[in-house]
Amino acid sequence: MIDQNYRWYPVCTRSRAEKKAHEELTRKxxxxxxxxxxxxxxxxxxxxxxxxxxVKSYLFVYISAKEYAEVLMTNGIARFIYFSSQIASIPEQQINDLKLLLATDADLEVFEYDIKPGERVLIKAGPFKGILAELVSIQNKQRIILRLQNMGYAIEINTSVAFVEPI
Structure with a gap:
């Protein structure tokens, strides 16, 4: 039976302390x-x-509210992640999906940008490095469509979204 008081919470660790914090939490x-x-x-x-x-400086804990303080007193843990002034919780299905993704040998990329169609972008790496363009759409994480400035054409290119940053 699943205890309804327990949830997954993302916590921020000190820089490069994810493994140590995870070990310490397990020990506790x-x-x-x-x-x-x-x-x-x-x-x-x-x-x-x-x-x-x-995800650098992140790990997830499965706790109830009464264990918040114990998590914060763990070596390597910096703070809980907040969303709308409340401690953020993650649905268990998302944790299971993440575990499933990592069980495959897929090459996963995590990037911080939330780029939306219509935004001007700079390609910062790869064969198209230095090109300024407008993002038209993202077909998947490896295939994006860019509109090059002043050309009036949209070009579909095979590059990672991780190589693109908003300007």
């Missing part, structure tokens, strides 16, 4: 979830596959 008996992605890191002498947080 508090259920937490740290979504991790595998990334190839390049050093001057070698490459290595490492696991890092999918």
């Amino acid at each position: 008996g508090i259920s937490s979830y740290l979504p991790l992605k595998k990334t190839v890191k390049q050093w001057s002498d070698r490459k290595k596959i490492v696991e890092e947080a999918l």
